[in-house]
Amino acid sequence: MDLTPERPPRGETVTFAVAADESQNLSPRRISRPKKNPSVTPRRFNRFFTPRTRNVQRAVRTSRKALQDLSAARLNSRRDPPQHPNKKRKLSFSSVPSLPSSPIKRDTIPSSQSSTQAGEGQRLLAEDDSDFECFDTEADEKGCAPRTYPARLVPYRSVSSSAAALHKRLGGRKTVVDANDSRLWQNEAANFYSSSEDFYGYNRRFASLPFCAAGFKTVSLVAIGDEDGSVRIHDVSGPAIPYSEVFLTMHPHDNAIMDMELSSDDALLATASGDQTCRIIDMKKQIATHTLIGHTGSIKRVQFQPGSGNNILATCSRDGSVCLWDLRCAKAKGSTMFKELRRESEGFLNDNREVNAVNDIRDAHTSSDGSRISTSRRPVPVSARNDFAVTTCAFMDQTRPHLLATASENNAIVKLWDMRTSYKQRSGKPNPVSATEQPKSHENVRPFGVTSIAFNTDGSRLYSLCRDHTVYTYSTAHLVLGSAPEMSLSSSRPFRQSRQTGHGLGPMYGFRHPKLRLQTFYDKLAIRHRAEDQTEIIATGSSEECAVLFPTDERYLNQATRGPHPDPRVVRTEFPMSTPDGHCPIYYHGTALVKGHRKEVTAVAWTHNGNLVTTADDYTTRCWREDADEARALRLNTERDAYARYMSGWADVLDGYDDDGDEEDDE
Structure with missing residues (x-):
């Protein structure tokens, strides 16, 4: 038998490479094996x-x-910032x-x-x-x-609409823009009402018109000053003590009381009178301790400086001057230092301590304010030689108490003064720290004066009530442009007199209402400061027999509130000027308190518990309280009590607001 192996075909063979032994330096040899x-x-x-x-x-x-x-x-x-190595990597x-x-x-x-x-x-x-x-x-x-x-992770703001609203409140946009048909702004002021027991009527035969009002800071009391020089204090705490009863009566002046202001602890009451003096009253002893003498015209406004320990005050007068007073620089005059506040006491004005101004600013506002033409090349007109009445003044806040803002009857310019600088030794026109621009809408018409100004709760906004029926809003940070060391919170250097007047921006936006009409300079403005259970609201007087409320929350400044008033019942009236594109926007989200008065409402004041007190030329003062059910019942007249509804007042709202369905939607 032949045992010789059969040779495989050439196509079925494979070559293997075998590594050679390095010691023997042999070349690799190939081995054939079938591919798989x-x-x-x-x-x-x-x-x-x-x-x-x-x-x-x-x-x-x-x-x-x-x-x-x-x-x-x-x-x-x-x-941490990214670290860059010194050596470059290849x-x-x-x-x-x-x-x-x-x-x-x-x-x-x-x-x-x-x-x-x-x-x-x-x-x-x-x-x-x-x-x-x-x-x-x-x-x-x-x-x-x-x-x-x-x-x-999926952002929770995209989960649902409620989650998106929560995101806006926690860390989203600071300004919540509502829908164009939103009426949520009515919730701020729709709950105010005044019952038939919340008003006080003066005897027209023996009493005079109420001129001013001031709310206490620590207790639920309010002081009302009238044209005869008397001060009446009412309790506004609640229904247990009716507002119609007078808590206390004083007679500090023999002339009209134009303005009043209480200290931060309610220990002192400052009264500004038409007799060109200002009286400081100790409320615990009910006696006059100081008399401020120096003005040559009726005093329009008096303010305590924040953080001064009730020692420093500022006043502005019809004579065009602004004065700063220090009660520690008083001198005694007369045989007795204190005297009871009785009208029959003769020589009352000269029996207490007299105080002279430690700093005054003469001709604070003139007709040349805002004009770019130099008066040195042209003759000074007659109107420029006469000073204009400084109608109002206000200290900024407790962090910058040395800054005082003033406004006049001449125009809508607001000036800022550093009261640490002495203006008494300066000759010529005094230069303020800055002066704001007039509203753009005043360029084509005559200028309009300002009746009242006030700062908001945190001092970031300044509100001014202008005679063009508008409440203008200024940004405190924009009152001075450029380098302004006076605005610094830690500034200890006073304003230099040699420096030229700085420039500030005009108003950012304004508030209007069809029932906000200003015919005199007696109509004032007041702000309810923000608290845990209270929102910030502006209250203004008006010649339309009502007070008008404006919420200051900027989330209501949307397209729905910009333009004419949304209530179809309101008669469309043209304002003195329009606001074309480029001018400050105007918003109409105010609420009028109707049926409370029958003549012009002049002074307004907020109390410690959030109530509003208004004075009018119909010889009455009213207290407005906040209660949603009572206000709604008076508007709808559910009890069919004609007498109670006739002697009461309530907040006027849009049609459909009191419906149950609309209330649920707004909530």
């Missing part, structure tokens, strides 16, 4: 078709770190991620980690992924710190 298709194992199959997992702890290359630092989430959460193209491994290509895996199970293959894929190895030499020395990527 590579087998697809479960590990190779799962490795190719299984996607790579994300958000796992792994080493990240330095080049990928730079790309990750550019993401929005990384930029928002970055705390460019490397080996960091380019490679394509997934092919199932027909055998990967080099250590034999100790080889496995035929699919789960083991996935583990080896995560451990032996060369695309996530650090190639930087410095990173290799320190070691690549693993980075953990949290799961992607």
